Amino acid sequence: MRERSIIPDVCNALLGLTGVAAHWLLGSFDVLRIVTGAVVFGGTFALARAVHFRARGQVGLGLGDVKMAAAAGCWITIASFPLFLAIASLSALLFVLAMLPVWKGALQKRRVPFGPFLALGLALSWLAEASSVSVLEI
Numbered sequence: 001m002r003e004r005s006i007i008p009d010v011c012n013a014l015l016g017l018t019g020v021a022a023h024w025l026l027g028s029f030d031v032l033r034i035v036t037g038a039v040v041f042g043g044t045f046a047l048a049r050a051v052h053f054r055a056r057g058q059v060g061l062g063l064g065d066v067k068m069a070a071a072a073g074c075w076i077t078i079a080s081f082p083l084f085l086a087i088a089s090l091s092a093l094l095f096v097l098a099m100l101p102v103w104k105g106a107l108q109k110r111r112v113p114f115g116p117f118l119a120l121g122l123a124l125s126w127l128a129e130a131s132s133v134s135v136l137e138i
Helices: 009-025 031-056 063-072 078-103 115-137
Strands: none
Touching (some): 063 115, 078 115
16 A cells, blocks of 8 residues: 555644634734735745646645645744745755665655644744744733
């Protein structure tokens, strides 16, 4: 049986909904900010997916990753998007570099799920955003 690395739609929906709920509970609920974040994050990833497919003729980023990025936009602001993207990308790169000796350099056939790195980027970006807000309130 072939292993498939798919982020279920229900998980992405719950991620987005909990982001909306968190803003509501924390008193920072702003529909325009949340919708704009989801559109910018998801749209950027959809564009990257399309450009990669056009250039290489193969899918390099799954639709689950695109939807997860959109859901992440419900949690953090657009200002945190560069940090989110940097953490996710650099942690994925470090993982691949660390695995090179194990994989013996056979990268052409390797597929690395990006979802866990997106989750790390979201968690650290949200924590950075939350700590900067609390510092500004003091």
